[in-house]
Amino acid sequence: MTFLSVILTTIFFFGSLQYNAFNCNKSDLKENLNQLSSCQTNEIVNWDSSLLGLTKEGYAIKQRDLLNALQGQILATDDIELITLFKRAVRNHNTLYSEYEAKPIVSFNKHHPDLDFKIPETNIILDVLDSEVIVTSELSILRQSDSSSLILDGYKQEVSEVYINGSKLNDSEYKVTAHELIILSLPKDPEFILKVISKIDPYNNDSMEGLYKSGKWLSTQCESEGARRIFYTFDRPDNLSKYTVTIIADNKKYPTRISNGNLVFEGIHSDGRAIITWHDPYPKPSYLFASVLGDFDIAEGTYNTEDEEEVKLQVFVEKGKKEQAKYSLWALKQSMLFDQTFFDRKYDLEYLKMVSIPDYNHGAMENKGLLIFNAQRLLIDKESGPDNYFRAIAHTIMHEYAHNWSGNRVTVKNWFELPLKEAFTDFRSMLFNEYLFSSEIARIEQIQRLRESQFPEDASALAHPIQIESYVSSDELYDQTTYVKGREVFRMLHTILGDKFRVAQNAYFSKYDGQAVSFKELLSTLNEVSEVDLSVFERWFHQVGTPTITLSMDYNSDNNTAEILVKQSCLHPKTHEEQKPFHIPLFLELINLDGKIIAPKIKVDFKDREMVFRFDNVDEKPIPLFLHGLSAPVKWKYDFTDQELESIILHTDDAFWRFEAGNIFVKKQLINLATTIMKNPENEIFLSSNVHNFYRHVLNSKTLSPMAKAQIFDLPSLRTLAEELKIYDYQFIAKVRDKYKKQLAKELENDLVDLLEKNPNPKTYNPYSKNFVHDMKVRELRNSILSYLVSFDEEKYVSLSTDQYLDSDNFNNKLASVNILANTSGPQREKTLHDFYEKWKNDKTVINHWIIAIVSSKNCTIEMLDDIQNKDSFDPKNPNHLRSIFRVFANNLTVYHDSEGKGYKYLTDNIIRIASFNPVLANQFIQAAFVDYKKLADAQKSLMQKQLIRLREAPGVAASIKERANNFLSES
Ligand SMILES: [Zn+2]
Known part of the structure; x- marks a missing residue:
């Protein structure tokens, strides 16, 4: 009897597996897993003679139960060989019997196996024919172990011939399974050449991974595991290879035939088609391979x-x-x-x-x-x-x-290190954006993105540390934490190390050029070269959640001293336990109500739970400013008075604090309004004259830029307000917000009209001119004002928006008008949307703006979503079109969270549908769809729960997607 049956008996008779039974049969277990990992459909019935009475389905179910029962125990052994075999077996089982999926496997960084072979050189020939592409890959293989078989990753390829050192292998010398090419007969030589000829079909590849057809062109996408759909290789980032790529294709159909690197040859093939060869002299992982053909x-x-x-x-x-x-x-x-x-x-x-x-x-x-x-x-x-x-x-x-440099020349060891390349790179990109477009615009956008999208993720079931320890599918790693929090962590490193950052970064790139590395190498180089102790800072890589900084001030007017106590705290989002303190670049500055600096800005390395700052000779209660530029991805608490907030906006030169002070003031008013309405739902509520005066002082300021003025019109998002109020009734919050906007617009009507006149539209629209950034700010202010005026008196002000739509010479203002009008109910709404559609219906890219305007408007209905999808210009497979509908819909909180759960059902139906052809995209929608689950009131929560269960149970949906649904369901 094989080990398989022992386990089955144990499962069926005792209900659970005993560790001993499994331990003493480890080698049998390995053998069985090996068979399952490399078997094809027709082989499975030979597994166990005692179970021959079972149908094929019966086997599949028993195998699934067995694999599910074993997972925990196998992972607990930390036996990398066994775990690797187990993962291959589950993957193969899932492919052979997708209706009986074994539980998705959690991969752990510590279980990542080393490579048995290296592939220093890869030669690829893509022979592009009308109905298929013949791929010939020639790999130079270098032994790293005495392994007797070579297992390469490959998917959806039809292998026709395999050669080693020029000799053709017969059928018994290699095996092709759904995910692998296994070479069974290997030379003992330290080096040999493997050649594989296979066929792929890019014309029917909807996955948008590997080589696929987009319009009339062929293009590739190989990150993270797309290369295996084109050629056999070790499709993992630590396999670095120098690539030479030859493309043979019809010159008329594909006058452009490109790949990585430099052009080395161009000519005519014997059959008259064009032939071209590219060579990339730098070793790279397979995920960086690319090729594009088209006209x-x-x-x-x-x-x-x-x-x-x-x-x-x-x-x-x-x-x-x-x-x-x-x-x-x-x-x-x-x-x-x-x-x-x-x-x-x-x-x-x-x-x-x-x-x-x-x-x-x-x-x-x-x-x-x-x-x-x-x-x-x-x-x-x-x-x-x-x-x-x-x-x-x-x-x-x-x-x-x-x-x-950060990713290509120095790449990552495995996908657990993804943020090392993404966050490091996006950090430089965010500095670039700030440099081009000013902190006032770019830094504030970055902060809003962090707060709106990463903070909720960091508090949800999807929270993970920057240094990833485990995952089910690498697709799920491309999230807000990897990019948006990750880049903030690099920004802090830059702040803490100052000029030394550049020197240390250069040392890192020189030292690891041409290698695949991990955070460990980066941090040790930064530590070494900068001589700054980063041991506490490293917690940013391992701990999860968003820390909160709390300030309190003790001002003593008798002896003119001010004492400021700063505390930090961060509870683990799942265990709710307090974590160790972080290293936070804090900054501290004191000003008075007239904006005079009492204590100039100092940089503080805040590494403990609390810190006290004492200032002498302070003859009035100071206003503290800290975390300048939002120097750390944290939340903060301090009670500012309205007068202090006004003073900050009018006097500080820190763009973050100018924005922040307005933002807090508005948030405070909205929360007050919401609380008052909840207490007295029948009463008519009016904003106080203090609120009006606050706005007037800001709007009439001679020194503030149009952007700073525009930013106080920027109302906090519904989600932010819900978090503050701890009420996740988005319809109610939206009503409060609308009321506030209307009342304010009514009260400030004359000021707003006056401001419009004082800030006329820039005469020209020139993205290359020095004035472009200033002009953007003026346009931002004007369009904010328009949206306020329309909200208060639709009839009177709709014409202003319509005129702007008709008269503007630039897309920005036309689109702003479309967005404003999409939220109105009169005839101009339909007319403008129709006109915009007619103008752009043949442009697959620009038409997205039209879709988004409708789907994000407060008037959106599910019927409208269906109408959009029935339009000729809508492409049901185009990811941008799908994102513009479904992701935007999930973020239209008042419509999505309707009280009958129609929005949840609609989105889940579509996630299940999209998962069947594009799981990467479906994965992108899940976060937006279910991020609020844990917090919703019971009635809404149970409606959403129903859909999460449907998603988890849906047939044909990728295991990683089901696992994510399960993660949400298990949130407490
Ligand atoms: Zn990137």
Whole structure:
């Protein structure tokens, strides 16, 4: 009897497995797992003769039960070989019998196996035919162990021939399973060449991973595990290889045929098709492999590096869109200059290519020398994109470019280290954005993103440390914590180390160039080179949740002293236990009500639970300012008076505090209003004259910029207010917020109209001019005012928005009008939306703005979502279109959280549907859909629970998605 039956008996008769039974049969267990991990459908019935009476389904179910029962015990052994075998067995089982899925496996960093072989060189030939692509891969294999078999990752490839050192292997010498190519007969030599010829079908690949068709083009996406859909390899980041890629394809159909690196050969193939070869001299992991074929317009430029080396820049775009690529070419040059000037990073290839792809799951991808972008993140001009997209595009271009060092030249050891490349890179990109677009705009946007999207994630079931310890699917790691909190952690390092950061970073890049590393290597280099003790700081990498800083002031007017006590606290979001204190770059400054500086700003390394600061000779109660620029991803508490807040806005030169003071004032008023309405639901409530005066002082200030004025119109999000009130009734909160806005607009009507006149629209729209940033601020202020005026008196002010829509020469103002009108109910709403649709219906990218305007409006209904999907311009597989509907819908809180749960059901139906062809995208929607689950009132919670259960039980949905549903359900 095999071990399998012993276990089955144990399960069925005793209800659970005994560790002893499993321990003494470990080698049998390994053998059985080995069989399951490499078997194909027709082999499974030979497993155990005593169970031959069972149907194939019966076997699958028993195997599933067995695997599920074993998981905990196997992981607990820390036996890496056994765990690796187990993971392969579960993966194979899930593929063979998707209806009887074994429980998804949690992968742990500590169980990551070393490579038995290395592949220093990879040669690939892509022979592109009309109905398939023949892939010939030739890998130089270097032994690292005496292993007798070689197991390569591969998926959805049809293998036809396999060779070792030129000799063809027969069928018994290798095996192809759903996920692997296993070479059973290996030479003992330390080095040998493996050649594999296989067929792939990019034309029917909806997953948008590997090589796939987008429009008339072929493109790749290999991060994190897409390369295995193109060729067999160790598809993991620590397998570094130098690539040579040859493409054979029809020149007419695909005049552009590109891959990573430099061009080495171009000619005509024997059958008349074109042949081209690219070579990348830098070793890279498979996830950075890329290739694109198509018929593009090409915008070109050059960039000279510090050493006067010329780099040829090319942007490949859809025919007719060359004009829209001008800005990205400009932003690319700015990025190259920025990384060189401020971080000593130089570009290292002759070519730098950027390609725009309309059907793309992510924002963009940093493939070495060949950056691929979602069209929405590359194409823009004044007629096709709003101000904030100019900023987002510059940010994305810098991000992908900056990866050339943090990610490409120095890469990550495994996917647990993902934030090492993403956060490190996005940190430089966020500084770039602040440099181009001012702190007043860019830093505040970054802070809002952190608070709106990462803080809730860090308090939910999805919370994880920056240094990831475990995951089910690497898809789930591409989240707000990895990017948004991660980049803040690097920003703090930069603040703490000051000038030493640059020196230490340079040392890290030189030391680990061409290697795959982890946070350990980065931190030890920073420690060593800077000689700053980062031992407490390292907790930012291992602890979860958002710390809170609490300040209290003891001012003594008798002896003119001020004592400030600062405390920090951070409870673990799951265990609710207090964690160790963090190293926080705090800053402290004191001003008085007239804005005079009482104590100048000092930098403080706050590493303990509490700290006391004492100031002498202070003859009035001071106003403390701290965490300048939001110097740490934390929440803070201190009771400012309204007068103090006004003084901060009017006098500080810190853009964060100007924004923050207004933000707190408005939040306070809204909370007061909500509380009063709850107590006296029947009474008519009016805002006090103090509130009006506060606004008037700010709006009439001669020194404040239009942006600072615009920011006090920025109302806190519904989610922020819900958090403060601990009431997750979004309809109620929205009503309170609308009431506040209307009353304020009514009271300030004359001031607002006056302000509009004093801040006329800039005459020209020029993203390359020095005034562009100032002009953005003016437009922001004007559109905020318009939205207030329309909210209070629709009839009177709708015409202002309509005129702006018709008369503006730029997309930003047209779109602002569309968004304002989408929230109104009169005939101008339909008319404007219709006009906008007709103008852009043939542009797959720009039409997203139309979708978002409808889906994010307060008038949105589920019927409207269906109508959008029935339009000719809607592409049901295009990720941008799907995101514009479903993710935006999940964030339209008043509509999504309807009291009957229709919104939850609608979104879950669609997540299940989308998961069947694009699990990566479905995964992106889950966070937005269920992030509030734990906090909802019982009735809403049970409606959402029903949908989470449906998602968990849905057939054909990826195990990682089910696991996430399960995580939410298990939240206490
Ligand atoms: Zn990235």
